Amino acid sequence: AQSVTQPDIHITVSEGASLELRCNYSYGATPYLFWYVQSPGQGLQLLLKYFSGDTLVQGIKGFEAEFKRSQSSFNLRKPSVHWSDAAEYFCAVGASSSGNTPLVFGKGTRLSVIA
């Protein structure tokens, strides 16, 4: 069965510091991987996605993620965090090319940013 683990429930970083949010997945085939962000009181927004090819993918807002098949990981990174990045981040995995099955989401990591 598919599953996603986000081991960190809550992370606090200083503004300007680097960030890495961890995501591990369990999936039987080549996964489609996603990171979503949910700002307070806002809907879910797609940050980036990985289907195939280059294992380092760039997303919006300066985020990137690296797919490591050997570690079943898809960690999200940002070199310099801004206060506006404070939000809930969700990693998700799904089957390829299937509009009939929903993605499986992790429990999320809450990011707090301090001055």
Added chain:
Amino acid sequence: SAVISQKPSRDICQRGTSLTIQCQVDSQVTMMFWYRQQPGQSLTLIATANQGSEATYESGFVIDKFPISRPNLTFSTLTVSNMSPEDSSIYLCSLRGGGSDEQFFGPGTRLTVL
């Protein structure tokens, strides 16, 4: 991409009543998904709604509590029945598709049950 709208955006309801949430999509889709997000929690899939057939419910969710309609390929409703304060959550309509297979979400309905 897909544009999903939900109504109402928020509501405050009394215990024991029911609320129907509407979800409208700007394109035709086979499957629509309904999620619940309890305060401070992740997304929990309630059910998958296929046009023309009964919805498929996840473990822990039943049709009597969360009846779903799917009258056409662009519209769905979720009813939260006989509400209790534990039903206070954000309810999200979603679909997966487009060329990128990403999942799109509506803005959510924030429900508070007193």
